């Protein structure tokens with residue numbers, strides 16, 4: 001009787017659980033072949049019930065969204081009862097805990113983080129997606145204190161494009177836009193801008209602009225759009241918050257305007273670089289070569305195998321090699337003792 005864990009334990013050494021949410025848990029793991037750390041999100045299909053489509057949504061979105069500030073999906077392993085999503089490991093944990101530990105961030109640090117969040121969300125919108133659940137719990141810190149966006153279970157890619165109205169009310173109430181909590185139809189990208197405004201406020205203040213234990217009272221406050229401005233907020237940040245936390249979505253700052261907002265440019269003087277540095281279209285030649293040698297096949301053959309993007313071990317190895325190119329570590333694949341044959345080669 002094969003257990004649901006057979007395939008994943010052949011290739012990964014499962015370690016401690018770093019998080020458990022409603023229908024999923026996340027375990028730290030080591031990719032045995034390369035020794036690289038990964039995070040594996042484990043879901044039980046039976047427990048998921050009618051939440052199963054959320055997982056399909058997340059997998060489809062994460063396959064399309066490859067960006068330096070989005071947590072990379074490496075591999076998906078589905079068994080009779082389980083779905084395993086092998087994802088990029090972020091050793092810094094959630095931004096939420098980072099803010100709580102520091103009480104609130106200095107303006108320069110808040111700006112540095114917020115530029116990365118804007119970069120990720122601008123990219124998602126460019127690809128026709130809205131995240132719809134932006135909050136500090138969904139932003140993880142990697143080993144270089146860079147932010148990685150996670151949890152695309154509520155992401156939406158309206159067929160009619162980003163102008164299409166959405167209906168489903170979702171995400172966390174404190175970060176939800178007024179038009180969303182009023183049950184009106186809304187534009188996903190406009191709602192994301194509001195949530196980013198709440199996020200920026202949380203970074204700069206260490207507490208939420210709209211808060212109440214009673215959800216109905218919370219919604220009233222959001223719809224009124226009135227919030228405290230602590231005395232430590234600078235004029236530039238007050239101005240930006242005011243433009244993002246506009247109750248009327250048509251008066252709210254757009255992503256285009258946000259990308260060249262003076263407060264975000266302060267100290268950087270270069271526009272926010274939101275384009276992906278690691279699009280799948282353009283394979284990294286060194287990684288292809290390394291894998292071709294490892295698998296004892298031609299580069300051409302290796303490249304076409306990678307380009308199938310089957311989100312199997314080949315995809316994992318490619319992304320792990322690519323990540324190491326970026327952070328300067330040279331990951332060398334252990335030369336196989338025996339050349340690959342069809343049988344065990346998977347090629």
Ligand SMILES: Cn1cc(Br)cc1C(=O)Nc1[nH]nc2c1CN(C(=O)N[C@H](CN1CCCC1)c1ccccc1)C21CC1
Nearest residue numbers: 018019020021024025026039087088089090091093137150
């Ligand atoms: C907390 N922590 C401490 C250390 Br050290 C590393 C971590 C950590 O979480 N690292 C980490 N790397 N990669 C991931 C994680 C966590 N993680 C997550 O996807 N974490 C989310 C966190 N969500 C935020 C709001 C509700 C739950 C999660 C989703 C479902 C179940 C459990 C956790 C991934 C897989 C993408």
